[in-house]
Amino acid sequence: MSRYYYYLVLVNMFANIITSVPVILFQNRKDGAIISMILAMIVGLICITFFTKFFNSFPGKTLPDMLKQTMPKWFTVIFTFVLVIVWFVAGLITLITYTILLIRFLTPETSLVMGTITILLFVTFGCFMKADKVLYTIEIIFIITMPLIIFIFVKAYLDEHIEWLYIKVAFTHINTFPQIIPFAAVLFLFLGVMNLIIFNQFFTVKQTFGWKQISALTLIGSGVLFTTYFIPVGFQGFENIDTMMYPWISTADSMRMRYGVIERVVFIFLLFYLAFSVISLLIHWHVTIELLKSVFNFNKLKVRGIQVIPFIIITIFSLITIIAVQFINELNLYFFTSYFFVSLLFLVPCLMLVLWIIKRRFKQHDKKES
Amino acid sequence: MFNETITWLKQQLNNTNELTQKTLEIEDKLSFIYFISSLVDIEMIQKVLIKPFFEMPSEDYFEAYLQSLPQQLDFQTKEEILSNLLSGSVLVALKDKFIILNLSKSHVDQVQEINIEPTIHGSHYGLSESLITNINIIRNYYHQATLTVEKSTVGKLNNLEYALLYDKDKVKKDVLKKFKKRMKTIDKELILSSSQLISHINNRDKLTSYFPTILLTERPDRIIYNIAGGKIIVLMEGSTLAIVAPAVFFDFMVSMEDNYHSFWISNFLRALRYLGLLVCILLPGLYVAVTTYSPEILRVELALTISGSRVGVPYPPYIEVLFMLFFMELLVEASIRLPRAMSATATTVGGLILGTAATEANLTSNIMIIIISAVAISTFVIPINEMSFAIRTVRLALIIFASIFGLAGVVLAAIGFLMYLVNLNSYGEPYLRFYNYRKKKERGEALNE
Numbered sequence: 001m002s003r004y005y006y007y008l009v010l011v012n013m014f015a016n017i018i019t020s021v022p023v024i025l026f027q028n029r030k031d032g033a034i035i036s037m038i039l040a041m042i043v044g045l046i047c048i049t050f051f052t053k054f055f056n057s058f059p060g061k062t063l064p065d066m067l068k069q070t071m072p073k074w075f076t077v078i079f080t081f082v083l084v085i086v087w088f089v090a091g092l093i094t095l096i097t098y099t100i101l102l103i104r105f106l107t108p109e110t111s112l113v114m115g116t117i118t119i120l121l122f123v124t125f126g127c128f129m130k131a132d133k134v135l136y137t138i139e140i141i142f143i144i145t146m147p148l149i150i151f152i153f154v155k156a157y158l159d160e161h162i163e164w165l166y167i168k169v170a171f172t173h174i175n176t177f178p179q180i181i182p183f184a185a186v187l188f189l190f191l192g193v194m195n196l197i198i199f200n201q202f203f204t205v206k207q208t209f210g211w212k213q214i215s216a217l218t219l220i221g222s223g224v225l226f227t228t229y230f231i232p233v234g235f236q237g238f239e240n241i242d243t244m245m246y247p248w249i250s251t252a253d254s255m256r257m258r259y260g261v262i263e264r265v266v267f268i269f270l271l272f273y274l275a276f277s278v279i280s281l282l283i284h285w286h287v288t289i290e291l292l293k294s295v296f297n298f299n300k301l302k303v304r305g306i307q308v309i310p311f312i313i314i315t316i317f318s319l320i321t322i323i324a325v326q327f328i329n330e331l332n333l334y335f336f337t338s339y340f341f342v343s344l345l346f347l348v349p350c351l352m353l354v355l356w357i358i359k360r361r362f363k364q365h366d367k368k369e370s
Numbered sequence: 371m372f373n374e375t376i377t378w379l380k381q382q383l384n385n386t387n388e389l390t391q392k393t394l395e396i397e398d399k400l401s402f403i404y405f406i407s408s409l410v411d412i413e414m415i416q417k418v419l420i421k422p423f424f425e426m427p428s429e430d431y432f433e434a435y436l437q438s439l440p441q442q443l444d445f446q447t448k449e450e451i452l453s454n455l456l457s458g459s460v461l462v463a464l465k466d467k468f469i470i471l472n473l474s475k476s477h478v479d480q481v482q483e484i485n486i487e488p489t490i491h492g493s494h495y496g497l498s499e500s501l502i503t504n505i506n507i508i509r510n511y512y513h514q515a516t517l518t519v520e521k522s523t524v525g526k527l528n529n530l531e532y533a534l535l536y537d538k539d540k541v542k543k544d545v546l547k548k549f550k551k552r553m554k555t556i557d558k559e560l561i562l563s564s565s566q567l568i569s570h571i572n573n574r575d576k577l578t579s580y581f582p583t584i585l586l587t588e589r590p591d592r593i594i595y596n597i598a599g600g601k602i603i604v605l606m607e608g609s610t611l612a613i614v615a616p617a618v619f620f621d622f623m624v625s626m627e628d629n630y631h632s633f634w635i636s637n638f639l640r641a642l643r644y645l646g647l648l649v650c651i652l653l654p655g656l657y658v659a660v661t662t663y664s665p666e667i668l669r670v671e672l673a674l675t676i677s678g679s680r681v682g683v684p685y686p687p688y689i690e691v692l693f694m695l696f697f698m699e700l701l702v703e704a705s706i707r708l709p710r711a712m713s714a715t716a717t718t719v720g721g722l723i724l725g726t727a728a729t730e731a732n733l734t735s736n737i738m739i740i741i742i743s744a745v746a747i748s749t750f751v752i753p754i755n756e757m758s759f760a761i762r763t764v765r766l767a768l769i770i771f772a773s774i775f776g777l778a779g780v781v782l783a784a785i786g787f788l789m790y791l792v793n794l795n796s797y798g799e800p801y802l803r804f805y806n807y808r809k810k811k812e813r814g815e816a817l818n819e
Contacts, residue, residue: 115775121782129792133800136802262668
């Protein structure tokens with residue numbers, strides 16, 4: 001596979017492991033978190049294989065193109081709008097989570113709205129870039145931040161304060177029945193591949209996708225899941241970890257770099273994860289914009305040769321975000337996110353069904369022609 | 371026809387009084403020569419034209435001799451004769467026939483010493499101001515039959531000659547097509563130098579082209595390096611700077627010396643340069659963000675030192691930084707514009723004021739002085755001047771976002787800056803992108819990537 005494919009998959013995986021996903025897991029730590037994780041990983045890998053195989057057989061084609069060719073118009077419009085809402089909300093959750101997080105830990109003096117506007121300013125510029133440019137940006141940020149994030153993970157594993165006994169205790173709850181919310185939350189980590197519905201236009205050459213690629217993703221996925229769940233347990237203990245709002249931030253703050261320029265690891269962690277969540281946001285909203293582009297003709301409404309619709313979209317996005325940021329607090333956000341994850345459990349099978357129908361129709365079409 | 375042309379030429383040039391006519395006559399041989407005395411090489415005329423004329427037995431011999439000279443030029447219309455005369459040719463009228471010989475003299479074919487991009491190793495001489503000499507230099511460095519030179523003119527009024535150089539096998543066809551098209555659309559009366567040409571090439575997207583997407587260089591080795599990398603070079607008559615297109619971000623960070631050192635040394639220097647780039651973009655913003663919002667990210671001792679040295683400074687950190695940066699930029703600008711003898715005074719006085727007096731007067735903190743000097747030094751590490759000019763202004767934006775949103779603002783603005791760079795194009799080539807292996811395979815052994 002092209003390395004850009006891995007960025008799409010990995011960004012989603014890494015960007016979400018420190019926010020709501022571990023919180024949801026710790027809420028269910030005594031009833032089915034671990035077994036949900038294992039199940040979700042298997043289902044997630046099946047999803048990855050399905051989506052990759054499907055889009056690989058139509059190199060360079062995006063989902064809206066294929067919908068237009070095979071489906072009736074009313075269905076195309078409605079389905080695209082559903083996808084727009086899902087991807088927009090995915091981005092919105094990342095944005096709100098991070099804005100609140102940053103203001104809570106890094107700059108408590110800044111107003112929430114000002115912080116949101118600053119993030120929006122750059123992200124809305126970014127998501128109107130072309131797909132290849134978005135991927136180049138992702139690549140550069142990924143390569144700059146990844147070594148540090150891995151360094152912090154390794155440091156966490158080697159830290160003297162990590163208590164492996166807690167982790168063993170957590171393991172003893174493996175025999176409980178899986179729950180739907182942690183399952184959905186973990187599944188979301190593996191759904192970065194769904195961004196291919198738009199980004200497939202970049203992959204114009206047919207890629208090889210076989211056991212090697214799947215096993216690499218399995219390895220990374222299990223490593224990421226293990227880290228996201230067991231490291232905080234190792235630092236904070238098993239019994240009361242569900243009372244923490246930001247288990248990962250507290251964990252990062254438990255680490256010191258005694259000889260580093262910056263002593264407290266949490267700041268490096270926060271800043272580099274900010275970069276990571278910005279690119280995750282960039283991917284989601286780029287998909288949203290491209291989906292909207294397939295429905296509206298951007299060239300229709302022009303004032304003095306400048307497209308107006310992008311500005312309208314930016315305004316709508318910003319307004320929704322700014323209003324949402326003021327109404328949502330950490331508790332709301334937790335429930336909101338859980339519902340979003342659960343709703344994905346309905347969306348993903350639907351999308352798979354639609355893709356399957358598309359493939360069948362293309363095959364019939366080919367048969368007719370030959 | 372013969373006399374008509376002569377009278378027309380005289381009419382065209384009668385205001386200048388410079389057209390010289392000489393009659394060569396002996397026995398039954400007769401010939402006239404016309405030239406503009408300030409443009410031609412008199413000694414060459416004497417050697418190539420006059421002496422043989424008197425030694426030849428007949429006019430036929432002389433004509434055959436002239437036709438075989440390498441300086442002889444072809445022409446069709448009388449306008450061409452005129453323009454050739456104006457560029458230093460000699461018109462010979464022999465037996466109702468015209469022969470034009472290019473015997474121009476140029477005082478500008480001296481190779482200039484390099485002073486914009488100096489290196490320790492590597493050649494110390496750059497290009498000259500004569501186009502022919504420059505093409506000669508490049509051909510001497512790059513012995514390939516595929517090296518193509520296309521000459522053309524630009525500027526409606528002064529018709530300045532320029533040459534497009536590229537390696538036919540290595541250049542990307544669509545980039546070449548785009549570049550040629552862009553050159554044709556330049557609609558200006560006067561083009562004087564290659565730096566001016568660049569601004570006209572970029573004219574169309576004036577607002578958005580903030581970073582240089584075309585490189586200017588005076589080093590022949592850099593030109594060769596870029597030709598071998600499949601780029602297009604433009605050389606202009608009368609200009610010692612060559613234009614390199616398309617140029618991507620990494621091209622501006624390459625010093626020619628990287629190729630002359632051993633592996634580890636050159637990699638160390640390269641790392642140093644990128645580190646310098648990071649320092650000069652990020653450091654002022656980081657200072658503002660850390661001192662205003664989150665001093666807790668530093669070690670306690672350092673945080674105390676910084677706030678200790680800021681005791682008595684009346685302004686918030688962002689004003690302090692902007693104030694010092696402003697004076698530093700003034701100092702840099704002044705030392706460029708002043709004559710060399712005076713610029714030393716300016717820097718000494720400025721350095722004294724910025725260095726000691728400002729701290730003693732409690733206008734800035736000591737740490738600030740260190741940061742500003744670090745930033746100033748690291749700006750000069752960037753090898754190509756245009757890039758360092760562009761970078762100098764970027765950090766101001768970072769300071770603004772740092773004062774709004776602290777460290778997160780710095781990171782966000784840096785990402786925004788990155789996205790801006792990635793979004794740029796230089797003739798269809800993405801401006802900033804991580805190494806792309808597939809493209810390299812397509813292009814063969816290209817040096818530049």
